[in-house]
Amino acid sequence: MVQAALAALGRLDQAHAMVYFQVIWSGLREPMRQALEALVMERQIEGEATFPPSLQRLIDRGKLEGVREGKLEGMREGKLEGVREGRLEGKRDTLLRLLARAGIVLTEDESARIQACTDVATLDRWIENVLGAKTATEVLS
Template sequence: MVSCVKLFAPGPFQAHQLRSGDPYELSKGHPVLCLPTGGRGARANLLGGTVLETDPAVEQAGVDAGFTPEPGVMRAPDVAVGNVPDVAGWVQGAPPLAVEYADRGQDEEELQSKIAELLAAGTQHVWVVRLMGPRRVEVYTPGQKLRTLGPGESLVAPGILKNAVPVEALYDREAAHEVTLRNLLQRRGYESLEAVREVGREEGELAHARAVLRRQLGKRGMTLDAAQDARIDRTADLATLDRWLDQALVAKTTDEALR
């Protein structure tokens, strides 16, 4: 959350006249002074950005990226999801999802102007995270009534995010870390931490079965050639390894044991 105050200075100005690092946005050619945020807003902004950037469906996201849908407008959402290319300069158009953090000192009139300009430029969802008073998130979408969600509820952005986002994950550290972990696991092909544990258990059982089979073959005086050894390593079916172990108790050759 950056505290923005519109300055009624002469205009019109254009986005190309602003440089990266200038403390301004532009609204219809007029400069909007944007000041640094406080500690609470800074912490929440980092948490929310991490949660959204790690969602498995997200390829591009950024913090304070400047978007210019037209020459006289340049808006920088606290967090933008989508349309954040890895190139220098302002971004043309608008992000599909924008998140704003509103805390003490927020200029409400300016915030509503910013939301309206983002939606008009093509943003599909604007989430305003309220840090003052009861924690809540206001959801703005084109052509729909304002919705407000609180703790225990979840936010969705179909076509932009894979996962629903618990309201608390946008400002609470523990909730944000839990969702971020889930997202990162899904990016590696695991649906949950329990799924990782299950894979670990299965791998442990397979490793044990392979070791027992090799030990039994060794006790019977049978030697594995390279191809047979590799075949055991490739086998990921526990029932097959158990069958080979039973056969190894009576087989006369390794070929008979592994048939």
């Protein structure tokens, strides 16, 4: 499967190959990521030019150096941080919608407190507190 993906990337221009490589990489589970990483590293170390030409050019130009130098790890961490931030934003949005629907008006400080919250458990607790609450103080306790 990994070799088929690499072969398919070889039919694309450099820009698209990089985009699709990253899409493929992010969709792989850890064992397949390790297999792809090992394949790229193995072929680079052995000096085999068995990659499709356009992918080989990417490797030769250092575009995939991240496999060796940990840049892909940074991409993974960045992606995880993005997912975490998206999750927090979704919970903040849910809380604000529920508060509005319940007719609970927030002060600027209360709104800022919600926007500044980076703890999922706290946001979950506040969301649950909306049920039956009459004031923002009851929700944010």
